[in-house]
Amino acid sequence: MPEAYERHLVPGVFRPFASDLAVRAGALRPRTVLELAAGTGALTSALLTAVPTASVVATDLNEAMVAAGSAREPRADWQQADAQELPFEDGSFDLVLCQFGVMFFPDRPAAYSEVRRVLAPQGRFMFNSWGTLASHGFGAAFQAALERSMPDGAPSFLEDVPHGYTDPAVVAADLAAAGLTLATVEAVTLEGVAESAASVATGFLTGTPVSAAVQSRDDAQTLQAAITQKLTDCLGPGPVTAPMTATVYTAHHQT
Template sequence: MTGIVNTAQSAAWNGYEGEHWATHADRYDAVNSGFNGYLLERAGPDDRVLDIGCGNGQLTRLAAARARFALGVDLSGPMLATARARAAELPNVAFEQGDAQVHPFTESTFDLAVSRFGVMFFADPVAAFANVRRALRPGGRLAFLCMTALAGTDLGRVFGAMAEYLPQPTGPDGSGPTSFADPEHTRAVLTGAGFEDVACTHVEADQVWGRDVPDATRFIADWGPVRHHLGLVDPATAAKATEALTAALEPFAGPEAVRLRGTAWLVTGRRS
């Protein structure tokens, strides 16, 4: 893989973070797949679809089932290995490893670019979306999902329960995973990248985090950012943080799963 500018993210997604997501592909899909329809409904039978930050490839495969062709691009070797294995029987799916900010897409190739929580970590988001725009044909569409601010959400409540013992695992709102939490900032980035008709629509979906509370606690505690912060404190503090996490998940436990109501921005735009 060449042409990587986002080296820190490349290291993470080709290290523990990417391995964890690849190993637990079904679990991460259970967290995020409730949002798939918001993107898939935009794909038509004649479309060529680009999936940015495709991860383990679920959205790419589903897009290919509705469209003429789908290409998934991601930094993560471990996740792309999973994506390729799961799409081995599909003739109209391909995957490429690369940094979407600088990846040499063929210009004016795709009708639709989508992403399910895969665009929040660009080193230079204006440059990255300008590169994606070049990959779209004139009139091509962009649709992606990104995290809202965590304040007032179920996930914010769960993470907030650990705040006495650990920093916010996602960083402050407006950075890291929530870098596009402010719609005005998002509109400015996409307009700066050359997109028109930019809109941000608040959407929600259920997210399954585990079979029961102990299972969900283990899964979240092993998620890269939480695991990192747990490793920075002494064992007693880490245990208290885990206990607080467990208690925060209890109200969301049902007979079959632990479900949180997830919130996101559905961001759309168009290449002129």
């Protein structure tokens, strides 16, 4: 999964927002940074380019992601860590970052409580999460192709999880329950560029949990080809572009 994620999803889907978040983080001039759910290091690399003097600890729950990320971005200190049980001392970081990870936390207030604990008193927590699936050109087109190819029950993972945490009021309540105050909320729409619709399809089919639902079927190869063709019919041949919307949040200790 890390290889497919890095090859097919990072360039067109994640790197544009990593660049955006890194610029925002750099404006804070952090000295000590903790990144949660760092994946293969798209944000990690962008951050260290924007703030080369920062000390960055990059974490992920998935061992394979940590291995891939540490190989790609050795300037950071990589550690496997559960966001709900962070292995760091109180007040260790003046910035905690998370790109498209909070949606996957089983207990977000618990994870946010850990963020508050390791955050210095004047520190900031900055993260982004996807907007609705309809606001993600690649994701929406892929889901439509998936549903047309699997009328007997296409997995709803994309809508339920990565695109299932879209209400700023809910985010604010989760942060407040953890002793954090939501300071800023900004919707950001960026253009994704991928080498082809086939690459987008491969990324979603092999670099996300959607793969389990497809690969478990006897007709997995035929199904994957059908989804890829439908996505190509929708997005077109050759390099493809699509708008994608996410929300950037910043929070700090309650006063």
